[in-house]
Amino acid sequence: MNFDQEQQYRHEMVQIGRWLYERGWTPSYSGNYSVLLDEQRILTTPTGYCKGLLQPADLIIVDRQGVPLDPQTPLPSSELLMHLAVYAERPDVHACVHAHPPCTIACSIAGIELTQPLLEDIILTLGKIPTVPYARTGTAALGEAIKPFIRDHDALVLDHHGSLTVASSLTKAFHRTEQVEQAATIISTALSMGRLQPLAAEHVADLLAVRRARGGNPKAEPLLPEA
Numbered sequence: 001m002n003f004d005q006e007q008q009y010r011h012e013m014v015q016i017g018r019w020l021y022e023r024g025w026t027p028s029y030s031g032n033y034s035v036l037l038d039e040q041r042i043l044t045t046p047t048g049y050c051k052g053l054l055q056p057a058d059l060i061i062v063d064r065q066g067v068p069l070d071p072q073t074p075l076p077s078s079e080l081l082m083h084l085a086v087y088a089e090r091p092d093v094h095a096c097v098h099a100h101p102p103c104t105i106a107c108s109i110a111g112i113e114l115t116q117p118l119l120e121d122i123i124l125t126l127g128k129i130p131t132v133p134y135a136r137t138g139t140a141a142l143g144e145a146i147k148p149f150i151r152d153h154d155a156l157v158l159d160h161h162g163s164l165t166v167a168s169s170l171t172k173a174f175h176r177t178e179q180v181e182q183a184a185t186i187i188s189t190a191l192s193m194g195r196l197q198p199l200a201a202e203h204v205a206d207l208l209a210v211r212r213a214r215g216g217n218p219k220a221e222p223l224l225p226e227a
């Protein structure tokens with residue numbers, strides 16, 4: 001990774017901070033995200049910064065244990081432990097985005113899971129979005145809690161907390177956060193209007209066939225309603 005590439009990542013991180021903050025998905029100082037610069041180094045957001053106001057020079061570089069390479073830089077978020085768990089479990093993942101999108105959190109508080117085959121786009125891409133049981137923010141326990149879920153899924157809801165999305169690039173991971181919050185918004189809006197009507201079984205089967213043909217992970221497929 002040369003200097004110019006690192007600068008590109010820094011600018012992408014700043015842009016993603018603005019997108020997250022302006023959409024209300026990382027209010028106050030919440031949220032954090034990271035990208036692998038190479039096998040040894042991770043570029044990530046510092047703790048205690050508003051993501052909407054980040055500048056390229058504010059971002060910090062840590063090692064695979066989360067320790068800043070330069071002791072003069074601010075510390076990373078305590079939630080970086082989650083990202084480290086993701087990178088340890090998923091060699092294909094190069095970026096993680098953790099946010100606090102309100103509808104996603106509201107669904108978890110209401111006990112609504114985003115695992116049914118209701119939305120065409122989600123069936124074809126993420127499959128399902130499971131909810132990770134609650135573990136306190138910033139603890140190694142949360143990192144451990146996500147491990148069994150992140151192995152087969154690219155987007156998770158963290159119970160009573162937020163979202164975690166992963167991808168081969170930062171912008172893709174951001175777009176997955178967008179998909180999670182949109183799914184949560186649509187499903188909660190539909191529920192507020194009445195009941196959820198399932199997509200007909202033949203249409204679900206058709207979408208699953210397309211998903212499988214595209215190489216979608218079978219373990220991430222949505223949960224079919226009991227017959």
Ligand SMILES: [Zn+2]
Nearest residue numbers: 031079137162
């Ligand atoms: Zn959080």
